[in-house]
Amino acid sequence: VAGVDFMAETASILNQEKHVLLPNPESCCPMAAFLDTKKVKDYKRENPGLPVVTYVNSTAAVKAESDVCCTSSNSINIVKKISKEFGTKAVLFGPDSNLADYTEQFSGIKCIKMPEEGHCYVHSQITLDDYNSAKEAHPEGIVLVHPECKRNVRDASDFVGSTAQMYNRVKSSNSEEIEFIIGTEMGLLERMAEDFPEKKFYPIREKLICYNMKKHTLELIKYVLENLDDKTYEVKVPQAIANRALKPIEKMLELS
Ligand code: SF4
Structure with a gap:
């Protein structure tokens, strides 16, 4: 996967029997890093009964704590449907606060930001x-x-x-x-x-570049392809987490 870590993790969740390789293990998404499982659990404790909606741009561990995932294409539809299913007028939404705001604006459902400061540095600039x-x-x-x-x-x-x-x-x-x-x-x-x-x-402005996505080079890709047994580059989500993280992805597909 010549993308960032959450993309490789998602590929691993969906293909647990396959080897998923990330040519540069330092290719991480700073936006996904705004949310961890402790924070999700804290938000759940403070807001009992609300569904947890996580953007696919999140870690596998965070997905495992979620009720449903969404993309930037389907977030409005997903939030409307999951809140109806749970019988609530609000959801917990993370990690991107701007996508949460956009989704709330057009769904009419309150999207409590997990966390308030979560953002993508490329778009929010x-x-x-x-x-x-x-x-x-x-x-x-x-x-x-x-x-x-x-x-x-x-x-x-x-x-x-x-x-x-x-x-x-x-x-x-x-x-x-x-x-x-x-x-x-x-x-x-x-x-x-x-x-x-x-x-x-x-x-719309100069230098709208995600440097995290650009950390892969042709040399690194060539190396991992020629050294498939080198575990340094393998991304393997532990099975227990992968099984739990698969459910909100499947729920998203069911509601889409
Ligand atoms: S563009 Fe933003 S959301 Fe996408 S990988 Fe880069 S930091 Fe993460």
Whole structure:
């Protein structure tokens, strides 16, 4: 898995009999690191009866403490359905506080942030000034941002969605929609620039790079492929945790 640790853990949870390799074991997601099992248990104790909803960008151990997982595409739908099932008007939601805020805004269900300060440093650095500067430079640009951005940036933008939803928004754009201002990690902009050469893409601000995702190199990938028995690079979620973490993922699929 040439991504961050929670992606490799999720691959391990879903494929417990397979070997999952992370070419650079230091490739960790700082946002997932905002939430650990102790914090989840504390929130549960303080808010008995509320369902625990965790973003897939979370550790396996945190997933194991959860009732359901969600993605940035389906969080609104999942929160509506799980709160109905539990008969509550609120859920515990972590670890991204901006996704929690976005989900609460459009589901009408209170999303108690676990923790209040959880955020993705790539998306939360985007400011309204960035939005205004980008619009000034490219007034025709349609602004697409990720739900992990802050509310004032989301509210100003033309479209809020996951990276897949942003990609599809561009794919389905009409011939008069030429320019797009992109508010997410640079990788998506680069991919869309390749896939849609007839369109123009501008980052909403410079250096929107997740350095944690970029820690893998071709040399490291080549090494792990040639040394499959080197356990240093294997990510194996202990079976007891994997079995518990699988349930909220399956619950998400059931509710989707
Ligand atoms: S962009 Fe990087 S820090 Fe942000 S959620 Fe993804 S992996 Fe984590």
